[in-house]
Structure formats: structure tokens, C-alpha cells
Amino acid sequence: MSIWARVGLGLSGRIYGILLHVRYPRDLVRSYGDDMRAAFERGARRNVERDGAVGLAKFWRTIARDLLTPTPGPLAPRGDRRPGAHAVNRWKGKGKGTMGWTGGRRFAGFGEDLSFAVRSLVREPRFTGLVVGVLAVGIALNASAFAVLNAYLLKPLPFPEAQRLVSVRGAQAISWTEVGDVFDRAVSWDLDVFTILGEGRPEMVRGSWVTPDFLAAYGIEAQVGRTFLPEEADRGAAPVAMISGRLWRDRFGRDPSVLGRSFSAFTSDRPDHAELFTVVGVLPDDFWYFNAYTDVLAPIREERTLYAGRLRPDVPRERAESILTDMARSRMEDAPTGFRVEVVSQHEQHVASVRPTLVVLQAAVFLVLLIACANAAVLLLVRSARREHELGLRQALGAARTRLARQLLCEGGLIAGVASLVGLALASWALELGGPNVEAQLGLTVPGGPDALSIDGTVLFGAAALATLVGLAFGAVPLLTVLRGALASSFAEPRGGGTESKGRRRFRSAMVAAEVALSLALLVGAGLMVRSALHLQSQSLGFDPARTLAGSMGLREAQYPTPQDRVAVFEELRERFGSLPEVEAVGLASARLFSTGFATRRYEGRVGDRVTTADAVRWIVDESYFSTLRIPLLRGRDFASDDALDGEEVVVVSERLARDLFGGADPVGASIRLLPQGVPGMEPPELERWRRVVGVVADVEREVRAEPAGDIYATFRQTAPTWMDAVVRVRSEAPDIVGRLEGAIAEVDPGIPFANPERLDVVVDDAMEPTRYLASLLVGFSAFALILAIVGLYGVIAYTVRQQKRDIAIRIALGADRGSVVSMFVRQGLVMVGAGLVLGTLGGLLLGRALGEDLHGVSPGDPATHLSLAAILALSAFAAVWVPARRAAVSDPMGVLREE
Amino acid sequence: MTHHDATPALPLRPPVFHILLALTRADLHGLGIAAEVEHSTDGTIDLGPGTLYRTLKEMVRVGLIDEVDAPEAADPRRKYYGVTEAGRRLVSAEAARLASLVRLARDRDVLPDGV
Structure with a gap:
């Protein structure tokens, strides 16, 4: 079978799949949809094998009849119930019909109009194919982008009555236990890492301490066992846990008798000894939550800040916000003016980061569709001029003007309908191929799971709305010609006559100018995104991720009770790593660049009498961290191995924090402390002692969209954490390095895990993926748009030249200079291009503004981008005008005149 | 609606008649029925997937056919159908009705030669 036959078959199958959903009741499609598709594909394949393209067309005719057969009611026949009997009559505009078609005179002849439209389009397969193809690509892009937008922004979270689920921000002074008048169920949690012990190496999994109502608030049931009981959150209650489907499978082999079994695990909640958790339930396999800390859930055993909840049905979001704000204010000693508790929809909060990207993409593909429409309209217009003679003749022979109008509308509708079906089929194809990548590329999970990325009712509705618009627009173009009644006269003129109506020429020029403008806007948008992606790639990260690897190591406090023990074991681990031959350098840090979300806190800085505050991210590192990641030391000194527990407490600050806190003053020797919190009792007083700044290091990019805040570094020798990342730079590619590092750890203490090892260069690369993705999509769209605009421009000029070849021939025969003839056409083309460029620049500025947050290191109005792309477009447009215009001048004038 | 109310009267719609005929020989799945009908009518009856x-579905609902267990070797995802007693009676009645029509036609000598 040829490649085209295969493509035709694939497309047909998809189109049929879509038609199934449109045509038949949902329960039929649910129980028989797969069989019906299989039957279709079998039939289509056999017809193609027998007769090729003709066979496929014939098969579609059979299927069309099948689709138009009305639903067989009760099997008893009443009157004529031959399959298709109704459909045929309805089609002819007779009979009662069952789809609300009233028949009657008004629609008499509709079937004739339609078949006339089919015939007139089939007669010009190249024209029809071009227009349908251009529009189908436009519709496919829109449908796929809309399917993604729909899955993220429009579909609710996969929880019952999800609109009542909200997150609460700024309620530090309020506990989840005291808001019963606002929430049906209030929720709080504490994310944690559970180190599960057992045979072999300890396993670290991500989990959360949650309020006992947590699962009920989201309407989630256990797949095995039960959720938590209120008394299980009491202090002193025996620890219980729910485990994820994954953990159940991997650790317990999906054993149904898992309930009542127990596992011991360390947590940071009780770091001094392992606790024995009894499994009471297993979460559903498809359980989804905003964060990934769901392998183990255990009831929280202390008062905690309110984070989220399910609002009571009678409490709207605004009321909840004002009640909680009043409550929080009454408890704060001096609440800042303007302080308020924010209550936001959880859905909104989850998708906020991708909203701008998705909206920009949707806008971009909509522009592509507009360009495609303008292009197709130009093609139609050129064709309608060719058909003017035919239409005029028919009118002269007595065809009603409304009848002609209806036929033209029918053609427009048919083109739009077929293009939509092909477009939807292409879109469903694209989603199937590209869908799994979308989550990775946007950097955010789809709430409804990857299956939510599909052509569903909403997407179909959107596509249908677009198709209707496109169809009306298309029918309307030639319609205007008919209604203006210029036909009767045109039929008297010789074919290919020299003049045409001014209005139509103006409309055509406007279409081409619009195409140029929209293409330029898109090109500029794409150009800005490309610059932005290049900027991200090339910008100094402030550290060098090449050949570095990070993994987390956690200590059991029972085994390493004193700060000295912990410092000593981390030192020993570091030494072991450093003695491996393939390791070039090793450092330790409390957090990992580009992977953790970084929270800022407010710090107070004092130099001389001046006291200022600024936000910063706090790190705990060792004295070789900066050198391992090649973060330059700018002033003062690095940490040293004699910065001991009992010595003076010192910190190193980033350049930015030094500037924020001390301005131009010398930061070395200044003092810093964590600003005491406004809410008493909730935040533990930590780091609230003054510490001395001993050095300044360069700024690093923490993540792609980092908060604009500096960094403050303390040394692990004075803080003795139980938890650190080892950052290892290897000499050359060392594929087995993780195993070697794990071996080194096991020599020190086999109870210490090496969790979540990642290559930093990969992590950084992944973090930039969304920007690159958006840039590459926009480049693809704008290239398509540019081609369409050039084709449109070329088509119009070539058409005008053909129209006026008699005029040209006469002029040249009378001695006109060929160069001046060419320049006349070029001038005509460049007026359109110029108008398009001016409008396009404005559009580009608007699109640049809309890209806003997605732009890095380039401004929306960046002159270099705007000017260079306008120049590219102008040059290609010039070529598109020049080539056909030249043809006008080289043609043989006498030959042309003799033709007439 | 009970089965009785919905029991179809004669004449049967062609798809119903042909499906019943196909199933009197063996239990079949949907595609198998379509193939059997196409084969036994020399391609003059082509049941589209929708029809x-x-x-x-309608025939299962009114009890003319039943979903039956698939044969051993068959694809387990496919639904197989078998004709019920009511279906068998109905198809005989329809066949008898058609036969009497053919007899009538023969008596009036309107059948073409060789039929």
C-alpha cells in the first residue's frame, strides 16, 4: 500500500472516530465504539486494497449513508422504515425527518445545493485541496492547543465538587482545628521524607503528615482498607499510615493482606528513633495531588497552620477571606497595613504557572488560523472572479440571487466542514504522539492525568464554533460579489477582461496586508522567545553544572545524637567520596539548585548604625561547596574547617544580598540575623542571633523563575544538620559513579541512604525545557505563517498580472518601457506589504507584552528583533512580488493580443 | 418497556432479518456478522458500523439475540452474540411470510426466468 493510501486510511479512521462521538448516543459509543471503529477500518482497508483512492471515496459514501440512517426505534416497522428512507427524504427537503428539519419550501433544494457544491469543488481538486489543507492545518493547531488549554485550565481538578477546594495563604496565626464555620473540612500538612527500614538498603520515600480529614476533604476513598480516624491524630496515638499504590506494589507486592502490617521508618518529625507505622489503607492507583509527597500519608499530631480546605457550600470565597483575615489580624501584634489572608482556588493555584504560556500558545495558533483564513479567502476570491462569468450567466438565465447565494454559502460551509474534520483528525493524532511530552515540557502535571489531554466535548464544541465562523466567512466572500449585483454586467464582458471592481481589489489587498501583519506579529513573538531561550542557555548560571552530580544523605539522630557526631560523619563521607579516583571535587549543601522550591525569609542586616531588612534564601554548606560548583568568592574569605561550633558564628552572603542589606558599605564584618517573626508561638526562634559576615560570593541562578532575592550561607560545622546533599564533580564521564558513591557510604554506615541522585547539568537543562519548547513551537507556527503570507502575496500579484496582461501588452506594444511596467506591479505589491509591516509591528509589540513572564533577558520591544524580522519579511515579500511582476514584462505582447 | 411490548411485528427490517439469519448458523461477533451477511448476500447488503x-444493541434489548460466551480461541475483548428462542421463531415467521409472497408471485407468473 502506498504511503498516501496509508495516510488516507489513518486520517479516515480518526475522522470516523470523531464522527462517532458527534453522531451516536454516548452509551452506544462506550460499549461498541471500539468495535465500530474496527469495522470501519476493516471496510476501509478492503476498499482501498481493491480500488485505491476511488475505493476509499466509495466507502465514505457508504459510511455517510450509514451515518445518516436515523436511529432505529422499536424494531416494529411502522410505515416505511427502510434504512435511509428518512435520510433520503430529509436530504431532498421532503418528509418530516427526525432531526427538527421542517422541510418545506424554505429548504427545498438544499440537497441539490449541497451536491452542486460537492461537484463544483471536486471539479477543481487542486484548488480545493489547497484551501482545505491550509485551513485543516490551522484548525488542527487550534484544536490541539485548545485541548491542552482545556485539560489544564478548564477541566476541574479530579475531585468531587472541586470548585470548593481552596488554598489559604497568610494564615500563620490560625490552626486548622478552629475554622469549622468556614470550612466543611480544613486541611493542613507537613511534607516529609520517610526513610523506610527493612531488608536491604533503607528506602527514602516522599510523604506527608496530614490532618485526619485530608482525604475526606478531597473526597478520596482508600482502594484497600480505610482512611484515617479522628483519634489517630491524637498525641500519643499509635502511628498509622496510608501508602500509595506504587509503594503497595513495589514493597508489598500488592498483597491484599497488607492491612495491619507495619513498617518502621525515620521521619524528621521524630528524628531520634524509628517509628513503627501500621498500614490502615492503600491510596487509589490514580490518586493525584499537587505535590508528589504522597507515597506515605500519616496523621499529623500537632496544631498546625491552616493551608487548605473544602469551603462550606454556603460560604463564598470572599466571605471566607474576610473572616480569616479578621481572625488573623486579631491575633497579630502589629499586622502590617494591607495584610490579608488570601483564599484562592486550588485549581487556579496549581495552573497559575502555565496559564500565561498556554494563553500565548492559543493566541499564536489563533493568529495562524487567521492567516490561513486570509490566505484561503484570497484564493477563493481569485476563484470567484474566475466564476463570475458562470454565475452571471446563471443569473441571466433566471436563477434567483438568493439561490446563488445559498450555493456559495454551501460551498463555504462544505470547505469549512471538511477542513474541520481533517483538522480534528490531525489534532487527535498530534495529541496521541505529543501528549505524553506535554507534561514534561510544560513542567506541570495535568490534574486529570495524561488521559485528560484529549479531544472531548468541549474541544469539539470549540472546533465546531471555529468551523462555523470560518465557513460563514468563506461563504461571505463570494456572496458579497453576488449581492452587489455586479454580475449581470460582468457576464457581458469578455473573459479575462481588463478591469475588475475596485471594492474587490481593495478587499484582496486588505487580506494580503492582514496576512503580512499577522505573520510579522507571529515572527516577532517567535523571535523574542528564541532570543529568550538563547539567553537562558548562555546566561551565566553563576555556577558550573558540568559533570556534577548531587544526592541526598540523611542521618538518624539516634545514631548521631550530638552536633559533633554529625559533623564528623559528614566529613568522613566527604573524604571517602574525595578519595575515589574519578572524583575531582566534593561539596555539601542543604538544598539542590534548580530542583527544590526555594522559600525566602526576611533577614535583618546591621552595618554601623544602619539597620535594613531584605529577603533571602538560606543555605547550609561546607567549606568546599563554592569551589566544587565554581562559585567565585568576591570578597572576604570562604568558610574554613576551623569555623567550629563553639567559635564565632559566621555567614557568607551573595552579592545581591550584600547590596540589598548594606548598599555600598563593606559587607565583610557586618551583622545579620533572621528577623524575629511577627506571630508569636508559631515560628520557632531559629537563627535569630546576630551572625558576622565573613565573605561575599557571586550570585547564582537558583531556578528559572527564581524570586528576586539574595542568598545567605551558613556552615554545616555550626548548624550540624541531619540532612545534606553531596555535590560531586567527576573528572570525566563516569557511568557507574552513583554505585561507587553508594559503596563509599556503605563503608561508613550502611544505614545512610543516598537518595535521589541527579546530574545537575541534566536538571538545569530540564528546567529550561518549557522555554525552549515554547520557542520551538512559535518558530514552527511563524514559519508556516510566513510561507502562507508569501504564497498569498505571490498569488495575488500573479493573478493581477494575468488579469491585466492585455493592458500590459498594449502598453508595451505602444512602446512603454518594460522596467516601468514591472515597477508598477512591484509598487502595487509593496503598498500592501508596507501597510502590513506597520500593523504587524504593532501586533508584535502586543504579543511581546503578552509573553511577559516567559521572556528572559530580552524586552518585548527589543529593536534588533523587531527590525531584523521586519527586514526578513520585507525581503521575502519583495521576492514574492518581483517574480510574477517580471513575468508581466517578458511576455510576448503580440502573442497576448492575438489571443483575444 | 417489557420484552412483549417491544417484540417486533413483521415485516422485519432487512438488517434485523439478515443478522438473525447469520446467527442461526453460529454464534458470531459483530464483525463476523457483517462479514457473513456480506458474503451470503453477495455483497448486496453492506451493514455499516452504525446500523x-x-x-x-436494540436486538439484545428486546431479546431477539443474547450476548454469549466467546469461543475458547477467540479474542476475549470481542462480544459474541447468539440467537434466542424468540429470535429463532421470529426469523422463521419472516421467512415463511417471504416464502408466501414468493409463492404468490410465482402464481401470478411475475418471477423472472431461473428464479
Whole structure:
């Protein structure tokens, strides 16, 4: 079978799949949809094998009849119930019909109009194919982008009555236990890492301490066992846990008798000894939550800040916000003016980061569709001029003007309908191929799971709305010609006559100018995104991720009770790593660049009498961290191995924090402390002692969209954490390095895990993926748009030249200079291009503004981008005008005149 | 609606008649029925997927056919159908009705030669 036959078959199958959903009741499609598709594909394949393209067309005719057969009611026949009997009559505009078609005179002849439209389009397969193809690509892009937008922004979270689920921000002074008048169920949690012990190496999994109502608030049931009981959150209650489907499978082999079994695990909640958790339930396999800390859930055993909840049905979001704000204010000693508790929809909060990207993409593909429409309209217009003679003749022979109008509308509708079906089929194809990548590329999970990325009712509705618009627009173009009644006269003129109506020429020029403008806007948008992606790639990260690897190591406090023990074991681990031959350098840090979300806190800085505050991210590192990641030391000194527990407490600050806190003053020797919190009792007083700044290091990019805040570094020798990342730079590619590092750890203490090892260069690369993705999509769209605009421009000029070849021939025969003839056409083309460029620049500025947050290191109005792309477009447009215009001048004038 | 109310009267719609005929020989799945009908009518009756499955669903509902266990070697995802007692009676009645029509036609000598 040829490649085209295969493509035709694939497309047909998809189109049929879509038609199934449109045509038949949902329960039929649910129980028989797969069989019906299989039957279709079998039939289509056999017809193609027998007769090729003709066979496929014939098969579609059979299927069309099948689709138009009305639903067989009760099997008893009443009157004529031959399959298709109704459909045929309805089609002819007779009979009662069952789809609300009233028949009657008004629609008499509709079937004739339609078949006339089919015939007139089939007669010009190249024209029809071009227009349908251009529009189908436009519709496919829109449908796929809309399917993604729909899955993220429009579909609710996969929880019952999800609109009542909200997150609460700024309620530090309020506990989840005291808001019963606002929430049906209030929720709080504490994310944690559970180190599960057992045979072999300890396993670290991500989990959360949650309020006992947590699962009920989201309407989630256990797949095995039960959720938590209120008394299980009491202090002193025996620890219980729910485990994820994954953990159940991997650790317990999906054993149904898992309930009542127990596992011991360390947590940071009780770091001094392992606790024995009894499994009471297993979460559903498809359980989804905003964060990934769901392998183990255990009831929280202390008062905690309110984070989220399910609002009571009678409490709207605004009321909840004002009640909680009043409550929080009454408890704060001096609440800042303007302080308020924010209550936001959880859905909104989850998708906020991708909203701008998705909206920009949707806008971009909509522009592509507009360009495609303008292009197709130009093609139609050129064709309608060719058909003017035919239409005029028919009118002269007595065809009603409304009848002609209806036929033209029918053609427009048919083109739009077929293009939509092909477009939807292409879109469903694209989603199937590209869908799994979308989550990775946007950097955010789809709430409804990857299956939510599909052509569903909403997407179909959107596509249908677009198709209707496109169809009306298309029918309307030639319609205007008919209604203006210029036909009767045109039929008297010789074919290919020299003049045409001014209005139509103006409309055509406007279409081409619009195409140029929209293409330029898109090109500029794409150009800005490309610059932005290049900027991200090339910008100094402030550290060098090449050949570095990070993994987390956690200590059991029972085994390493004193700060000295912990410092000593981390030192020993570091030494072991450093003695491996393939390791070039090793450092330790409390957090990992580009992977953790970084929270800022407010710090107070004092130099001389001046006291200022600024936000910063706090790190705990060792004295070789900066050198391992090649973060330059700018002033003062690095940490040293004699910065001991009992010595003076010192910190190193980033350049930015030094500037924020001390301005131009010398930061070395200044003092810093964590600003005491406004809410008493909730935040533990930590780091609230003054510490001395001993050095300044360069700024690093923490993540792609980092908060604009500096960094403050303390040394692990004075803080003795139980938890650190080892950052290892290897000499050359060392594929087995993780195993070697794990071996080194096991020599020190086999109870210490090496969790979540990642290559930093990969992590950084992944973090930039969304920007690159958006840039590459926009480049693809704008290239398509540019081609369409050039084709449109070329088509119009070539058409005008053909129209006026008699005029040209006469002029040249009378001695006109060929160069001046060419320049006349070029001038005509460049007026359109110029108008398009001016409008396009404005559009580009608007699109640049809309890209806003997605732009890095380039401004929306960046002159270099705007000017260079306008120049590219102008040059290609010039070529598109020049080539056909030249043809006008080289043609043989006498030959042309003799033709007439 | 009970089965009695919905029991179809004669004449049967062609798809119903052909599906019943196909199933009197063996239990078949949907595609198998379509193939059997096409084969036994020399391709003059081509049941489209929409007609076929909507009709099957309706016939199951009124009790002319039943979903039956698939044969051992068959694809377990496919639904197989078998004709019920009511279906068998109905198809005989329809065949008898058609036969009497043919007899009538023969008596009036309107059948072409060789039929």
C-alpha cells in the first residue's frame, strides 16, 4: 500500500472516530465504539486494497449513508422504515425527518445545493485541496492547543465538587482545628521524607503528615482498607499510615493482606528513633495531588497552620477571606497595613504557572488560523472572479440571487466542514504522539492525568464554533460579489477582461496586508522567545553544572545524637567520596539548585548604625561547596574547617544580598540575623542571633523563575544538620559513579541512604525545557505563517498580472518601457506589504507584552528583533512580488493580443 | 418497556432479518456478522458500523439475540452474540411470510426466468 493510501486510511479512521462521538448516543459509543471503529477500518482497508483512492471515496459514501440512517426505534416497522428512507427524504427537503428539519419550501433544494457544491469543488481538486489543507492545518493547531488549554485550565481538578477546594495563604496565626464555620473540612500538612527500614538498603520515600480529614476533604476513598480516624491524630496515638499504590506494589507486592502490617521508618518529625507505622489503607492507583509527597500519608499530631480546605457550600470565597483575615489580624501584634489572608482556588493555584504560556500558545495558533483564513479567502476570491462569468450567466438565465447565494454559502460551509474534520483528525493524532511530552515540557502535571489531554466535548464544541465562523466567512466572500449585483454586467464582458471592481481589489489587498501583519506579529513573538531561550542557555548560571552530580544523605539522630557526631560523619563521607579516583571535587549543601522550591525569609542586616531588612534564601554548606560548583568568592574569605561550633558564628552572603542589606558599605564584618517573626508561638526562634559576615560570593541562578532575592550561607560545622546533599564533580564521564558513591557510604554506615541522585547539568537543562519548547513551537507556527503570507502575496500579484496582461501588452506594444511596467506591479505589491509591516509591528509589540513572564533577558520591544524580522519579511515579500511582476514584462505582447 | 411490548411485528427490517439469519448458523461477533451477511448476500447488503451496532444493541434489548460466551480461541475483548428462542421463531415467521409472497408471485407468473 502506498504511503498516501496509508495516510488516507489513518486520517479516515480518526475522522470516523470523531464522527462517532458527534453522531451516536454516548452509551452506544462506550460499549461498541471500539468495535465500530474496527469495522470501519476493516471496510476501509478492503476498499482501498481493491480500488485505491476511488475505493476509499466509495466507502465514505457508504459510511455517510450509514451515518445518516436515523436511529432505529422499536424494531416494529411502522410505515416505511427502510434504512435511509428518512435520510433520503430529509436530504431532498421532503418528509418530516427526525432531526427538527421542517422541510418545506424554505429548504427545498438544499440537497441539490449541497451536491452542486460537492461537484463544483471536486471539479477543481487542486484548488480545493489547497484551501482545505491550509485551513485543516490551522484548525488542527487550534484544536490541539485548545485541548491542552482545556485539560489544564478548564477541566476541574479530579475531585468531587472541586470548585470548593481552596488554598489559604497568610494564615500563620490560625490552626486548622478552629475554622469549622468556614470550612466543611480544613486541611493542613507537613511534607516529609520517610526513610523506610527493612531488608536491604533503607528506602527514602516522599510523604506527608496530614490532618485526619485530608482525604475526606478531597473526597478520596482508600482502594484497600480505610482512611484515617479522628483519634489517630491524637498525641500519643499509635502511628498509622496510608501508602500509595506504587509503594503497595513495589514493597508489598500488592498483597491484599497488607492491612495491619507495619513498617518502621525515620521521619524528621521524630528524628531520634524509628517509628513503627501500621498500614490502615492503600491510596487509589490514580490518586493525584499537587505535590508528589504522597507515597506515605500519616496523621499529623500537632496544631498546625491552616493551608487548605473544602469551603462550606454556603460560604463564598470572599466571605471566607474576610473572616480569616479578621481572625488573623486579631491575633497579630502589629499586622502590617494591607495584610490579608488570601483564599484562592486550588485549581487556579496549581495552573497559575502555565496559564500565561498556554494563553500565548492559543493566541499564536489563533493568529495562524487567521492567516490561513486570509490566505484561503484570497484564493477563493481569485476563484470567484474566475466564476463570475458562470454565475452571471446563471443569473441571466433566471436563477434567483438568493439561490446563488445559498450555493456559495454551501460551498463555504462544505470547505469549512471538511477542513474541520481533517483538522480534528490531525489534532487527535498530534495529541496521541505529543501528549505524553506535554507534561514534561510544560513542567506541570495535568490534574486529570495524561488521559485528560484529549479531544472531548468541549474541544469539539470549540472546533465546531471555529468551523462555523470560518465557513460563514468563506461563504461571505463570494456572496458579497453576488449581492452587489455586479454580475449581470460582468457576464457581458469578455473573459479575462481588463478591469475588475475596485471594492474587490481593495478587499484582496486588505487580506494580503492582514496576512503580512499577522505573520510579522507571529515572527516577532517567535523571535523574542528564541532570543529568550538563547539567553537562558548562555546566561551565566553563576555556577558550573558540568559533570556534577548531587544526592541526598540523611542521618538518624539516634545514631548521631550530638552536633559533633554529625559533623564528623559528614566529613568522613566527604573524604571517602574525595578519595575515589574519578572524583575531582566534593561539596555539601542543604538544598539542590534548580530542583527544590526555594522559600525566602526576611533577614535583618546591621552595618554601623544602619539597620535594613531584605529577603533571602538560606543555605547550609561546607567549606568546599563554592569551589566544587565554581562559585567565585568576591570578597572576604570562604568558610574554613576551623569555623567550629563553639567559635564565632559566621555567614557568607551573595552579592545581591550584600547590596540589598548594606548598599555600598563593606559587607565583610557586618551583622545579620533572621528577623524575629511577627506571630508569636508559631515560628520557632531559629537563627535569630546576630551572625558576622565573613565573605561575599557571586550570585547564582537558583531556578528559572527564581524570586528576586539574595542568598545567605551558613556552615554545616555550626548548624550540624541531619540532612545534606553531596555535590560531586567527576573528572570525566563516569557511568557507574552513583554505585561507587553508594559503596563509599556503605563503608561508613550502611544505614545512610543516598537518595535521589541527579546530574545537575541534566536538571538545569530540564528546567529550561518549557522555554525552549515554547520557542520551538512559535518558530514552527511563524514559519508556516510566513510561507502562507508569501504564497498569498505571490498569488495575488500573479493573478493581477494575468488579469491585466492585455493592458500590459498594449502598453508595451505602444512602446512603454518594460522596467516601468514591472515597477508598477512591484509598487502595487509593496503598498500592501508596507501597510502590513506597520500593523504587524504593532501586533508584535502586543504579543511581546503578552509573553511577559516567559521572556528572559530580552524586552518585548527589543529593536534588533523587531527590525531584523521586519527586514526578513520585507525581503521575502519583495521576492514574492518581483517574480510574477517580471513575468508581466517578458511576455510576448503580440502573442497576448492575438489571443483575444 | 417489557420484552412483549417491544417484540417486533413483521415485516422485519432487512438488517434485523439478515443478522438473525447469520446467527442461526453460529454464534458470531459483530464483525463476523457483517462479514457473513456480506458474503451470503453477495455483497448486496453492506451493514455499516452504525446500523450494525445500533441494531445489535436494540436486538439484545428486546431479546431477539443474547450476548454469549466467546469461543475458547477467540479474542476475549470481542462480544459474541447468539440467537434466542424468540429470535429463532421470529426469523422463521419472516421467512415463511417471504416464502408466501414468493409463492404468490410465482402464481401470478411475475418471477423472472431461473428464479
